[in-house]
Amino acid sequence: MQRRFIVAAVLAYLLPAVAQAATVETFPIDDAMSRSIDGCGYQLTLPDDFHENPRQATAFVFVNDGTKGIMKIDGDVVETISSHDGKGIYESPDGRVRIEPDLTIGRELGMELWAVDGRLRVIVDGRRQSVAVKGYMGC
Secondary structure, eight states: OOHHHHHHHHHHHHHHHHHHHHEEEEEEEHHHTTTTTTTTTEOOOTTTTTOGGGOOOOEEEEEEEEEEEEEEEEEEEEEEESTTTTOOOOTTTTEEEEEEEEEEEEEETTTTEEEEEEEEEETTEEEEEEEHHHHHHHE
């Protein structure tokens, strides 16, 4: 009986945190360019004609230019700034969102396109989550 109570208590503690996890979404590069962010973007997938028309890629999960960046979370585009002089950590001005890239940039696949593998750690209102990135980085 006591074991069931402990299991129920642990589940009651963990389930609300899982239900409240933020949803990181992909977005087109135009969302970044309209905010004057013209830098590197991390994609999960790319269209077949990426090399012919790189600005039409729609599967970006994070785009940054060294000083500022954007990510789409729960349907809203969140603007961030580099909190460590371009060293990879980005935060929203209000401190609610923090993005910590932990990525390995691999070989160059073409003009301004590299293989990338790793995770983007996203902290939203103190809740941590990790987004796996295995695909491409285009600059």
